[in-house]
Amino acid sequence: MDRDAMAEPGRGADPPAGPSRMEERLRATFEHAAVGMAHADEAGRYLAVNPALARLTGYSVDELMSKSFVDITHPDDLDADLFQSRRLLAGEITSYSLEKRYIRKDGRVVWVNLSVSQACEASTGQRFLIGVVEDIDDKKNAEREREKLVDALITAEEALREADRRKDQFIAMLAHELRNPLAPVRNAVEVLLRSGAMEPRLERARGVIDRQVTHMARLIDDLLDVSRIARGKLELRKERCDLGVIARQTAEDHRAGLEGAGLRLLVAESEHPLWVDGDPVRLAQMITNLLQNAGRFTNQGGFVELYAELDLPHRQAVVSVCDTGVGIEPSLLPRLFDPFSQADQGLARTKGGLGLGLALTKGLAELHGGEVTAESEGKDCGATFTLRIPLREARAAAAAPESCVAVAGEVRLRILVVEDNRDSAESLVDLLVLAGHEVRLAENGVEALGAAWAFRPEVVISDLGLPGELDGFAIARALRAEPTFAGIALIALSGYADEEARHRSREAGFDTHLAKPPDIAKLEQALSNCGSK
Structure with missing residues (x-):
């Protein structure tokens, strides 16, 4: 039996004549694709183009076949396209994509996204370029409109x-x-x-x-x-002053005017000094504005009350001015501190003023690092204005150490101090003990880790530069690696306070980074945060 007779059923010795089904599918894909497609030789002359590309460029298929991509590319985009095609043909890249412009037959410019790769004819070994062209003109027009809108x-x-x-x-x-x-x-x-x-x-x-x-x-x-x-031109002349004293003196200065208008003034002073860094004249001006506002909008027979108090948890001195006056409509509250916000009182203007006093008070409060707020339950329900100014931080604890005890004493913490400078260590320990905490001291890293296991502190305050092999960073990493100390709070205390040092301490696991000498108010706040966890 010869070889032809041994062929499997359905498989002849010779390939079938005519294009294969795969070739037919590829041809149909090329002809009916929704995007432009083209084959070009190494010089850029078109070897084949599909109808979609013809529609996009405004030429017929036959017209395009007599051209190259150079002929229809916008001059400003040609160099980039040629550069990439040379790299592709040189084998430096396997494909490239770029956004470019074509010049249509009617002269209109259209944006496209071009993706190009290369192939080789199996029979001749001839290389050719394959281009896929997507119409992005609408997208680019939308981008231009957005840019115009932004501009x-x-x-x-x-x-x-x-x-x-x-x-x-x-x-x-x-x-x-x-x-x-x-x-x-x-x-x-x-x-x-x-x-x-x-x-x-x-x-x-x-x-x-x-x-x-x-x-x-x-x-x-x-x-x-x-x-x-x-305009950012107002300068404050700050000094250490007691806001409580200023509030009381300002109230007394206005007592005669308020009582002459048939109002009763009540003043409640703080039991503690309200030390702030502020401009005494401007602080008095803010309180004056609040008292005058209360007097202007409170009818004869009403009350105006001033309270001065210490808000230790927030480290603020607080002055509140309450009245039994006409109240504030809820719709007015959001814009109450805007300049000229009283301009809608009506033509009678019976209450007077330009609405500048409250706007000025807000601006001055913010220049002091504080704020002023207003509350009212509505018409005829009176109003309360509250001025908050940060307490003086640097000397607050030194001038009145009992305030430190009051702040920290609310939450007793077990604190491990790691510090090799004896004077720094002992003074910090004394301060923390006075504040009501239980404190242990370690002078190096090895001693600190041992004390941590024995003492089980809730807070570790550690210097970063320590003698021996374990510095503050190593201590933090070691404690963070132990599940036993999962809830511990770590405070870095260092003479280095630049951003790099703070970044390193955060990476090591510290929660807070304080500079030496420590700002007592910030230390108190950090401990307060630890106690509230």
């Missing part, structure tokens, strides 16, 4: 900033110009006062002029101060 928004924002700057400059200039004529008016009032007795009508007129000049001067001062704050 327009940036331009509008810059215009608003410029308008705001010009407004502030104008207000400052206006306030200065208004102040000039007030000086001679005030001088004239003083001349009248010293000229001897006047008949009652003239005396009343002099009093009216004096009060109104004072009122106008205060409005101009507020206007100037708000403008200075907005």
